[in-house]
Amino acid sequence: MSRVGVIGGGPAGLLVASLTRDHEVVVFEEHPRVGLPRHCTSLVGRYTASFLSELLTSRVVGRGYKRFIFHTSLGDYTIEFGDEIAFYLRRPLLEEKLAEKAQSLGHVVLTGARAKPGGLTTVRVGEGTYAFDKIVVADGARSEFYTFFHGGRRGLLYGVQAFVGHDSGDDAIHVDLSPRKAFFSWFLPLDGDVGIAGYITGRHLADPRIMLRSLSKRMRVPFKKVFRFFGGVVVEPGFISRPHIGGRVFFIGDALGLIKPFTYGGLYYIVRLAPKLVEAIGGKPETYVKEVEKLASFNRAESILASTKTQRLLSPVFLKLVNSSGLFNYMDYDEHYKLAVKSIISPLLLYPSLVKSIAEGLGK
């Protein structure tokens, strides 16, 4: 049995603790409560929602969405999927349930405990020093432990959002792919007449109220009231850390840096990687490295797809095509590389005669 120190009581650190059975775990969380302050929109695909619902309780999963409206400078694209493909996770209930689960396994979750790196086997908290056999670094996008072990800092982007009142009666998620001063922005209706509106930007100085007004106009969703702003930073896609150091220190979540390049979501990777990290703690670091490398290589390919504005703008066109051709599968929400392949195949299915005549034309 090993003693494992987990730095950070966010989804990544708490999920690792909740899945670890044969070792003693201590989670250090600097805030007085887990899950707060909140920074994430909490939209995930079916894989992540089902995984967490089965592990914890179905209550952590809120409403699902099957209709998306993409606003682009080429026009608006409404896409309705046959089934719900994205789900809202209730926060901070998610972190609270994960912490309860970890504690029910005998692990300790120390809140109000800011950890400082000591070395490969030690963590400093206040005046004290804790010794561990393994350390799991899950201290988020600004990871101090990443800087300590790897040196340097990663590029960060700013996610700004607000709970807003609306009376659109809308059940669709709106995504604006061509906002000014932001990479993309979104509106997500929650239960009742409240929703979350937000944007990802590299320029955190843009006035959030002006940004919200402009995105409300572009998405044609009037916001009656802005209740509360919240948000945080995301790691710029592409800055992936080494998954472990000497089989002793492991990185996961935003500290690892795997982020979806189209949506900036990180929760899917956490759910995929936490079970492998638990195996790695048990002495098989290579299984973790393999999984990180697999996800990272697809992630890099997706980053290339997402890297130019034109490709981003065209993505709803391809998405619509894939959905109409019947090739869409719920895993495509998280695995965009599959969408890229399917978007090449879709026209063959949808317009066989057109493809045939092009092929004949090329053959002449």
Ligand SMILES: Cc1cc2nc3c(=O)[nH]c(=O)nc-3n(C[C@H](O)[C@H](O)[C@H](O)COP(=O)(O)OP(=O)(O)OC[C@H]3O[C@@H](n4cnc5c(N)ncnc54)[C@H](O)[C@@H]3O)c2cc1C
């Ligand atoms: C605006 C915004 C919207 C997002 N929307 C989505 C979304 O819709 N879907 C999705 O999948 N992802 C989304 N993300 C990304 C997602 O929030 C992250 O990928 C996820 O929170 C990463 O979890 P984590 O546990 O690695 O880090 P965090 O959630 O950042 O948790 C890290 C924890 O460590 C604690 N901590 C940090 N340093 C220390 C220390 N030294 N000692 C002790 N504790 C420490 C922090 O207090 C925090 O609780 C969004 C992010 C932002 C900013």
